[in-house]
Amino acid sequence: MAGVSFSLDDKEAQEALAQLERAAANPEGAYHAIGAHFVFSTQRNIEQETAPDGQKWRPLSPRTAAKRIGRGRAARRRGYNHILRVTARLYQSISYGVVPSGVEWGSNLVYARIHQLGGTIDMKPRTGTVSMRNIRKRGNRFVRAGSKGAESRVVQIRGHQVRIPARPFLGISAYDRQAIPEIVADHLRQEAGL
Structure with missing residues:
Protein backbone atom coordinates (compact mmCIF):
# COMPACT_ATOMS: atom_id res chain seq x y z
CA MET A 1 0.00 0.00 0.00
CA GLY A 119 -68.00 18.47 17.82
CA THR A 120 -71.70 18.65 18.49
CA ILE A 121 -73.47 17.26 21.55
CA ASP A 122 -77.15 16.37 21.26
CA MET A 123 -78.98 17.34 24.45
CA LYS A 124 -82.18 15.35 24.96
CA PRO A 125 -85.40 16.99 26.15
CA ARG A 126 -85.72 16.92 29.92
CA THR A 127 -87.49 18.46 32.87
CA GLY A 128 -85.89 20.68 35.45
CA THR A 129 -86.77 22.74 38.47
CA VAL A 130 -86.31 26.49 38.78
CA SER A 131 -86.79 28.72 41.79
CA MET A 132 -88.62 32.01 41.32
CA ARG A 133 -89.78 34.79 43.57
CA ASN A 134 -92.10 37.71 42.97
CA ILE A 135 -90.03 40.81 43.57
CA ARG A 136 -91.97 44.00 44.10
CA LYS A 137 -92.20 46.20 40.98
CA ARG A 138 -90.10 43.76 38.98
CA GLY A 139 -92.34 40.72 38.69
CA ASN A 140 -91.09 37.14 38.89
CA ARG A 141 -87.32 36.71 38.98
CA PHE A 142 -85.05 33.67 39.15
CA VAL A 143 -83.49 33.17 42.59
CA ARG A 144 -81.35 30.53 44.24
CA ALA A 145 -83.10 27.42 45.49
CA GLY A 146 -84.04 27.79 49.13
CA SER A 147 -84.17 31.59 49.03
CA LYS A 148 -86.73 33.24 51.28
CA GLY A 149 -90.08 33.41 49.50
CA ALA A 150 -88.86 31.28 46.59
CA GLU A 151 -91.31 29.10 44.73
CA SER A 152 -90.13 26.00 42.83
CA ARG A 153 -91.54 25.34 39.36
CA VAL A 154 -91.07 22.38 37.08
CA VAL A 155 -90.10 23.39 33.56
CA GLN A 156 -89.65 21.50 30.29
CA ILE A 157 -86.31 21.96 28.54
CA ARG A 158 -86.39 21.30 24.81
CA GLY A 159 -83.85 19.12 23.07
CA HIS A 160 -81.06 21.10 21.46
CA GLN A 161 -77.49 20.86 20.22
CA VAL A 162 -74.36 22.27 21.78
CA ARG A 163 -71.46 22.98 19.42
CA ILE A 164 -68.00 22.89 20.91
CA PRO A 165 -65.14 24.23 18.77
CA ALA A 166 -61.89 22.29 18.62
Whole structure:
Protein backbone atom coordinates (compact mmCIF):
# COMPACT_ATOMS: atom_id res chain seq x y z
CA MET A 1 0.00 0.00 0.00
CA ALA A 2 1.44 3.32 -0.98
CA GLY A 3 1.05 6.28 1.35
CA VAL A 4 0.51 6.25 5.06
CA SER A 5 -2.13 4.75 7.36
CA PHE A 6 -2.88 4.76 11.02
CA SER A 7 -4.76 2.20 13.12
CA LEU A 8 -6.32 2.93 16.49
CA ASP A 9 -6.96 0.17 18.96
CA ASP A 10 -8.19 2.19 21.95
CA LYS A 11 -9.89 0.13 24.66
CA GLU A 12 -11.45 3.25 26.23
CA ALA A 13 -13.09 4.26 22.96
CA GLN A 14 -14.29 0.68 22.41
CA GLU A 15 -15.77 0.55 25.92
CA ALA A 16 -17.49 3.94 25.46
CA LEU A 17 -19.01 2.73 22.19
CA ALA A 18 -20.17 -0.49 23.89
CA GLN A 19 -21.80 1.54 26.70
CA LEU A 20 -23.48 3.76 24.14
CA GLU A 21 -24.76 0.71 22.29
CA ARG A 22 -26.17 -0.80 25.52
CA ALA A 23 -27.87 2.52 26.36
CA ALA A 24 -29.41 2.69 22.88
CA ALA A 25 -30.65 -0.91 23.18
CA ASN A 26 -32.70 0.00 26.28
CA PRO A 27 -34.52 3.28 25.50
CA GLU A 28 -37.10 3.01 28.31
CA GLY A 29 -35.41 5.73 30.37
CA ALA A 30 -35.45 8.07 27.37
CA TYR A 31 -39.14 7.26 26.81
CA HIS A 32 -39.92 8.26 30.41
CA ALA A 33 -38.07 11.55 29.96
CA ILE A 34 -39.90 12.19 26.68
CA GLY A 35 -43.24 11.36 28.30
CA ALA A 36 -42.58 13.78 31.17
CA HIS A 37 -41.66 16.44 28.61
CA PHE A 38 -44.94 15.93 26.71
CA VAL A 39 -47.01 16.16 29.90
CA PHE A 40 -45.32 19.49 30.67
CA SER A 41 -45.71 20.69 27.07
CA THR A 42 -49.42 19.74 26.94
CA GLN A 43 -50.13 21.45 30.25
CA ARG A 44 -48.35 24.53 28.93
CA ASN A 45 -50.63 24.47 25.86
CA ILE A 46 -53.65 24.46 28.18
CA GLU A 47 -52.24 27.31 30.28
CA GLN A 48 -51.50 29.41 27.20
CA GLU A 49 -54.80 28.43 25.52
CA THR A 50 -52.88 27.62 22.38
CA ALA A 51 -52.77 24.63 20.03
CA PRO A 52 -49.43 22.86 19.53
CA ASP A 53 -49.14 24.56 16.13
CA GLY A 54 -49.19 27.96 17.88
CA GLN A 55 -52.77 29.01 17.01
CA LYS A 56 -54.80 30.59 19.82
CA TRP A 57 -58.02 28.79 20.74
CA ARG A 58 -61.37 30.27 19.87
CA PRO A 59 -62.69 32.27 22.84
CA LEU A 60 -65.68 31.07 24.81
CA SER A 61 -69.09 32.13 23.62
CA PRO A 62 -70.67 34.99 25.60
CA ARG A 63 -73.31 32.59 26.94
CA THR A 64 -70.71 30.13 28.24
CA ALA A 65 -68.62 32.94 29.72
CA ALA A 66 -71.68 34.30 31.55
CA LYS A 67 -72.38 30.86 33.07
CA ARG A 68 -68.84 30.69 34.44
CA ILE A 69 -69.29 33.63 36.78
CA GLY A 70 -69.58 31.46 39.83
CA ARG A 71 -69.30 31.05 43.53
CA GLY A 72 -66.33 30.19 45.71
CA ARG A 73 -63.04 29.31 44.02
CA ALA A 74 -64.62 29.43 40.57
CA ALA A 75 -65.43 33.12 41.05
CA ARG A 76 -61.75 33.93 40.65
CA ARG A 77 -61.63 32.13 37.30
CA ARG A 78 -64.57 33.52 35.51
CA GLY A 79 -65.83 34.83 32.27
CA TYR A 80 -63.57 34.38 29.28
CA ASN A 81 -60.47 33.46 31.29
CA HIS A 82 -59.01 30.01 31.86
CA ILE A 83 -60.59 28.03 29.02
CA LEU A 84 -60.62 24.32 29.99
CA ARG A 85 -59.22 25.12 33.46
CA VAL A 86 -62.10 26.16 35.71
CA THR A 87 -61.85 22.91 37.70
CA ALA A 88 -58.34 21.90 36.51
CA ARG A 89 -59.51 18.27 36.03
CA LEU A 90 -58.40 18.11 32.40
CA TYR A 91 -55.10 19.85 33.19
CA GLN A 92 -54.33 17.43 36.02
CA SER A 93 -55.43 14.35 34.06
CA ILE A 94 -52.66 14.67 31.45
CA SER A 95 -50.35 11.67 31.83
CA TYR A 96 -48.10 9.43 29.77
CA GLY A 97 -47.36 5.76 29.37
CA VAL A 98 -44.35 3.96 27.93
CA VAL A 99 -45.21 1.38 25.27
CA PRO A 100 -42.72 -0.97 23.54
CA SER A 101 -42.34 1.32 20.54
CA GLY A 102 -42.42 4.72 22.26
CA VAL A 103 -44.56 6.98 24.41
CA GLU A 104 -48.29 7.71 24.54
CA TRP A 105 -49.70 10.70 26.39
CA GLY A 106 -53.14 12.21 26.84
CA SER A 107 -56.12 12.30 29.17
CA ASN A 108 -58.48 9.54 30.28
CA LEU A 109 -61.38 11.97 30.79
CA VAL A 110 -64.38 11.28 28.55
CA TYR A 111 -64.80 14.93 27.57
CA ALA A 112 -61.13 15.43 26.60
CA ARG A 113 -61.83 14.13 23.09
CA ILE A 114 -64.51 16.69 22.24
CA HIS A 115 -62.31 19.54 23.45
CA GLN A 116 -59.39 18.26 21.36
CA LEU A 117 -61.39 17.61 18.17
CA GLY A 118 -64.52 19.73 18.60
CA GLY A 119 -68.00 18.47 17.82
CA THR A 120 -71.70 18.65 18.49
CA ILE A 121 -73.47 17.26 21.55
CA ASP A 122 -77.15 16.37 21.26
CA MET A 123 -78.98 17.34 24.45
CA LYS A 124 -82.18 15.35 24.96
CA PRO A 125 -85.40 16.99 26.15
CA ARG A 126 -85.72 16.92 29.92
CA THR A 127 -87.49 18.46 32.87
CA GLY A 128 -85.89 20.68 35.45
CA THR A 129 -86.77 22.74 38.47
CA VAL A 130 -86.31 26.49 38.78
CA SER A 131 -86.79 28.72 41.79
CA MET A 132 -88.62 32.01 41.32
CA ARG A 133 -89.78 34.79 43.57
CA ASN A 134 -92.10 37.71 42.97
CA ILE A 135 -90.03 40.81 43.57
CA ARG A 136 -91.97 44.00 44.10
CA LYS A 137 -92.20 46.20 40.98
CA ARG A 138 -90.10 43.76 38.98
CA GLY A 139 -92.34 40.72 38.69
CA ASN A 140 -91.09 37.14 38.89
CA ARG A 141 -87.32 36.71 38.98
CA PHE A 142 -85.05 33.67 39.15
CA VAL A 143 -83.49 33.17 42.59
CA ARG A 144 -81.35 30.53 44.24
CA ALA A 145 -83.10 27.42 45.49
CA GLY A 146 -84.04 27.79 49.13
CA SER A 147 -84.17 31.59 49.03
CA LYS A 148 -86.73 33.24 51.28
CA GLY A 149 -90.08 33.41 49.50
CA ALA A 150 -88.86 31.28 46.59
CA GLU A 151 -91.31 29.10 44.73
CA SER A 152 -90.13 26.00 42.83
CA ARG A 153 -91.54 25.34 39.36
CA VAL A 154 -91.07 22.38 37.08
CA VAL A 155 -90.10 23.39 33.56
CA GLN A 156 -89.65 21.50 30.29
CA ILE A 157 -86.31 21.96 28.54
CA ARG A 158 -86.39 21.30 24.81
CA GLY A 159 -83.85 19.12 23.07
CA HIS A 160 -81.06 21.10 21.46
CA GLN A 161 -77.49 20.86 20.22
CA VAL A 162 -74.36 22.27 21.78
CA ARG A 163 -71.46 22.98 19.42
CA ILE A 164 -68.00 22.89 20.91
CA PRO A 165 -65.14 24.23 18.77
CA ALA A 166 -61.89 22.29 18.62
CA ARG A 167 -59.37 23.50 21.15
CA PRO A 168 -56.44 21.15 20.52
CA PHE A 169 -54.06 20.76 23.43
CA LEU A 170 -52.38 17.46 22.46
CA GLY A 171 -49.79 17.33 19.72
CA ILE A 172 -46.17 17.99 18.87
CA SER A 173 -45.02 21.60 18.60
CA ALA A 174 -41.90 23.04 16.97
CA TYR A 175 -40.45 23.38 20.49
CA ASP A 176 -41.07 19.65 21.10
CA ARG A 177 -39.37 18.72 17.82
CA GLN A 178 -36.23 20.53 19.00
CA ALA A 179 -36.38 19.19 22.56
CA ILE A 180 -36.77 15.46 21.82
CA PRO A 181 -33.33 14.93 20.20
CA GLU A 182 -31.77 16.81 23.12
CA ILE A 183 -33.59 14.59 25.62
CA VAL A 184 -32.42 11.44 23.81
CA ALA A 185 -28.83 12.72 23.62
CA ASP A 186 -28.85 13.58 27.34
CA HIS A 187 -30.20 10.14 28.17
CA LEU A 188 -27.52 8.39 26.08
CA ARG A 189 -24.75 10.51 27.63
CA GLN A 190 -26.01 9.78 31.13
CA GLU A 191 -26.44 6.03 30.53
CA ALA A 192 -23.09 5.71 28.79
CA GLY A 193 -21.38 7.74 31.50
CA LEU A 194 -20.01 10.26 29.02
